[in-house]
Amino acid sequence: MRIIRYIEDSHVVLAAMTDDRTIYPLPFADLMDVVREAKKNQLSVFCYIQTIISGKQGVKKELAELHLLVPIVAPEVWASGVTYEKSRDARNYETSEKIDGQETCYDRVYHAERPEIFLKSTAARTVGPNDPVYLRSDSNWQIPEPELGLVITGEGEIVGYTIGNDMSCRDIEGENPLYLPQAKIWKHSCAIGPAIRLAETVEDPYNLQIICRIYRNDQLVVEESANTRQLKRRYDELVSFLLRDNKVFDGTVLLTGTCIVPPNQFTLEDGDRIEIEVPEIGVLSNPVKSPVKQTIANK
Template sequence: MRIIRYLEGAEVTLAAVTDDNTVHPLPFRDLMEVVREAKHRQMSTVSYIQTLISGKQGIHKEIGELNLLVPIVAPEVWASGVTYEKSRKARNYETVEKAAGQETCYDRVYNAERPELFLKSTAARTIGPNDPVYLRSDSNWQIPEPELGLVLTQEGEIVGYTIGNDMSCRDIEGENPLYLPQAKIWKHSCAIGPAIRLAETVEAPYNLQLTCRIYRNGQLVVEESANTRQLKRTYDELVSFLIRDNEAFDGTVLLTGTCIVPPNQFTLQEGDRIEIEIPEIGVLSNPVQSLIRQTIIHQ
């Protein structure tokens, strides 16, 4: 079972999507309200939703016909770094330290007990499916980073899985790791969606296939796949460090790192389209636009 949010006229609707792709509107504003009410009733979230939609036909539209919104208004989106071997290799390729044959900070964090975690985005900065991701104006080497996202309660319970696009500037981070916030955080640099797969309905969370496709002028120019079984750390491990001596909020999303990195000579261009697919969740699709052009348009 998946959870989506969509716009019907001027009204935002929360809905459950069953395995036969039937869309059932729910009488709540967001997923975390459903989770809290299910706990109050001492029921699982899925069981409670099933009582709400039992005997109802759903709407006469398929999910592809809906104006989808970000599936949860996450107060914060955090991200994990260097959790896959390919990510470590990509970071090392960027850094000037590696050219001198030194062990890098990425080598060290990959093998360390403590993972790399950083604040990626806030609700105001996070976009959903079909909205444009922006290119940072002072970077010449930008890529998407496809990731599995964990949807958390304030206690750190994983209630769902979503898809995340952690847009990144490889040249800025490679110049100096202390530039990480600038390499990761700018307007429309984080997309999540198109849905949240409830955790109870995922039998093998460490066997989820991710595929990233990038289209340019209508032609497929990048297609790569990976699997969450390649992840070096467990989800619970990452969550435990996130909530350690830290205040988390209901609906926080934690991105778990990427194992898909486009070829080193590749950089995104305005007009590209990024698709990230996890079959159990859906396809997160976003066009690429120039932040400079958007600024001029809105002045």
């Protein structure tokens, strides 16, 4: 079962989508409201939703016909770095600090007990499906980072999984790791969606395929895939470090790191389109916009 949010007649609708793709509106504004009510009724979220939609008629529309929003307005989006070997190798390639034959900071964090966790985005900076992600104006080497996202409560319970695009500037981080916030955080630099798959309906979260496709002028220019079984760390481990001496809000999303990195010579351009697919969740699609052209268009 998946949770979505969409606009209908100027109203935001929270809905459940069953595996036969039938969509049932829910009498709640937010998934976290559903989670809290399920706990009050001593039911799992899935079972509680089943009691709500039982005997009801679904919406007579296909998912593609809906104006989808972010599936949850996450107060914060956090991200994990260098959790896959591919990510470590990419960071080592781009850094100007690497010394042949010696460990870099990325080598060390890959093997360390403490993972790399950083604040990626806030609700105001995060976009949903089909909304544009922006390029940063002072970077010449930018890529999407397709990631599985954990939707968690303030206590760290994983209630669902979503797709995240952790837009990144390889040249800025490569120049100096201390520039990480600037390489990761700017307006529309994070996308999540199109749905949240309830955690209890996922058979094995360590066996999810992630596919990234990038189109330029309607032509496929990048297509790569990987699997969450390649993840070095466990989800509960990452969540536990996020919670250490930290205030975490209900509905926070924690991105678990990327296992897909486009070819080193590739950089995103204005007009590209990024698709990130996890079959159990859906396809997160976003056009790419230049901040300069976007500013002119808004005048």
